[in-house]
Amino acid sequence: MAAGVMGALCRDCFWTGAAGATGAACATGATAAGPCPVCAGRRVVRHAEVLTLALAHVDCDAFYASVEKRDRPELLTRPVIVGGGTRGVVAACCYIARTRGVRSAMPMWKALAACPDAEVIRPDIGKYVREGRRIRELMESLTPMVQPLSIDEAVLDLRGTEALHGAPPAAVLARFARRVEQEVGVTVSVGLAANRLMAKLAAERDKPRGFSVIGAAEAAGWLAPQPVGLLPGIGPAMEKRLVGAGFATLGQLAALDAREAARRFGDEGPALAARARGEDARSVDPARGTKSVSAETTFDADMTDLEALERPLWRMCEKLARRLREKGLCAGGVVLKLKTAAFASRTRTVRLPGATLLPEVIFAAAQGLLRREADGTAFRLIGVGAQPLLPADRADQADLADPGAPRRVAKWRAVEALRARFGDDAIGAGRGFPPKR
Structure with missing residues (x-):
């Protein structure tokens, strides 16, 4: 686009055009201000580089809370906190709750003090992963250059896609945002810039349901x-x-x-x-994978007993195995995370003799680490992670030392299939249940 000419994009009808920086009408009928000349919509983005920039940061708006509101429309106008437990933390919160001072990672007691009328919903990570995958697939229909940053966030490079889509990247992204709203039922914010850093900052600038542009010259x-x-x-x-x-x-x-x-x-x-200064030379790398996968829980009361600690550890190992399978990964090593009653963190690691997706193998490794730490110290949190991460096809391969590995894999898959059909409580190992009183 010629210097001094401002580009324009209507986010309602996806019209694109140009307007003189002084506001004079151009051949398309657009001006530098006012509604869309085609649909009269007010959501018109005007910027000198809006029709030429091709690197975008896409971030779902309050993703966990938005998914829960979608599934429970009666909560649409209410503050929602995704989290739980009086000693837990806020996993996510909606924008209504944010106006009351609630923030992610805030202790639940503090969040409820700030917003006592909030609806508190326990996280359903499996559901969020499924919805995140749906959005990821929509991103990948725009360009193969998609680098996921989290379950609900990614950076996209749309250079070279204009001929394919018959529209500049900004218009393609606006259509994508509309499609996510219609098909998934949540909203996203888009940041468009010359590099990844500025695209991320642009995406955060106009939330929720935002579309912001920061040009190279103005960064x-x-x-x-x-x-x-x-x-x-x-x-x-x-x-x-x-x-x-x-x-x-x-x-x-x-x-x-x-x-x-x-x-x-x-x-x-x-x-x-x-x-x-706004400088960032990082490229978009679709092959750059997740660095670690983990699961953790905060106790309602501090725990000191080894046997008592092993029960939630087993449940976290099962959850970790499920998350690894969903991501097509397996564990090459195990990380044990503990937080004491005094909020001191302890992290211990061990490399596995062979990569695994089995919770029992992960648990055995984490259990050995836990036994060395359970010395009477009171703990308020326990977690387990997988690091390094390896492709799932390398997991639990049969060899002379462990010929029964494939049979245990089949058993775990059967357990997961039953849970998928009848719920997580349909079947479980005895070590995961609380002791009888």
Whole structure:
């Protein structure tokens, strides 16, 4: 598009056109302001690069809570928190709850104090994974260049797809957002930019149901007045450190040259200053997989007894095995995570002799780690993870040392099939049940 000409996209009818930056009408009848010239819709995105940018960040809006509201329409106007347990944390919350001060990862007691009338729903990860897969398939129908970042978030590179779709990437993304709403019943926000960092920030800028564009030429200027905590990867501790050093805004951080940034913040300093300027050389890599898969639970009361700790550990191992299977992965090693009553974290790892998808194998490895930690310490959380991750076809292969592996795999698949048909409580191992009183 010629310099000084503003592109336009209607998110309602998907019309695209151009308007002079001064607002003068062009051949298509569009102007720089006002409704869509075709459908009179008000959701018109106008930006000099809206019809040329092709890298997008797509993020579902309050995904877990949105899925629950879809399934229970009576909750549409109510605050919803996905989480549970008086000592648990918020897994997700809707935007109504957010206006009351609720945030993800907030302790449940604190969330309910801020929003006592919230509807609390226990997470159904299996359902969220299924819906996330449906959305992922819709993304992959747009371009093969899709890199998943989480169950409800991905980055897409649509360069070279205009001829295929007969429309610029922005229009293709707007159609995709409409299709997700109609077919899945949740909404997404789209960020369009010249690189991954700015696309992510654009997607967060106009939630929910947003569509935001940050052009290459404006990135540094837009970032400059923003607080340093806006930058992904800068947590509360790092933000406090930066502000204490006199860097409250990204513009102040961006002004550092590489040498000064390294002197002040070590090896990561130059990259930090570059990101503060909106620079990001990462490409979209569809082959880049999930780094780890895990499951954890927070107890209603602290636990010290080994046998008592083993029961929730077994349930987490079953959940982990299910999540691995759903992702087409298996465990090459096991990670045990514990959190003490004093909130101190302990992480222990062990490499497996052979990759597995079987909860009993994962449990045996995690159990050995747990026995060394269960020394009378009171724990409030237990979790188990798989790392490294390997392709599922490498799991539980029969050999001379373990010829019964395929039989155990078949048994586990039968258990999972019964649960899929009759519910998770249809069948279970004795070690997962609470003791009789």
